Amino acid sequence: MRCYVLSDNTDTLMGMRLAGIEGTLVHEREELLEALGNAMQKQNIAVVMLTEKLAALCETELTGIKERNTTPLVVVIPDRHGSADMTASISRYLAETVGIHI
Numbered sequence: 001m002r003c004y005v006l007s008d009n010t011d012t013l014m015g016m017r018l019a020g021i022e023g024t025l026v027h028e029r030e031e032l033l034e035a036l037g038n039a040m041q042k043q044n045i046a047v048v049m050l051t052e053k054l055a056a057l058c059e060t061e062l063t064g065i066k067e068r069n070t071t072p073l074v075v076v077i078p079d080r081h082g083s084a085d086m087t088a089s090i091s092r093y094l095a096e097t098v099g100i101h102i
Contacts, residue, residue, distance in 0.1 A: 002047075003048075003049060004023055004049070004072075007024075007079065009079045032054050032058055051076075062074060066096070
């Protein structure tokens with residue numbers, strides 16, 4: 001099983017590729033939804049990562065995907081322009097996906 005990243009930032013995508021993680025560079029909402037749909041269809045993808053900026057473009061769709069699908073796991077990651085407060089980000093993620101408020 002592999003990871004796949006959707007990034008709006010070339011530096012983030014190149015860093016992930018150096019770590020052996022394939023991905024796609026997207027900037028617009030329509031191309032993001034298409035790329036996300038393609039990644040969700042691949043049988044060998046276990047984790048799909050999106051940068052925070054891209055996740056903000058399709059919050060409603062991401063919520064639906066997380067509620068309906070158990071695989072692949074969809075994770076929002078900060079990029080070099082992302083939030084510095086990882087504790088709040090992790091707490092928000094747990095509250096949204098599991099219903100645990102920390």
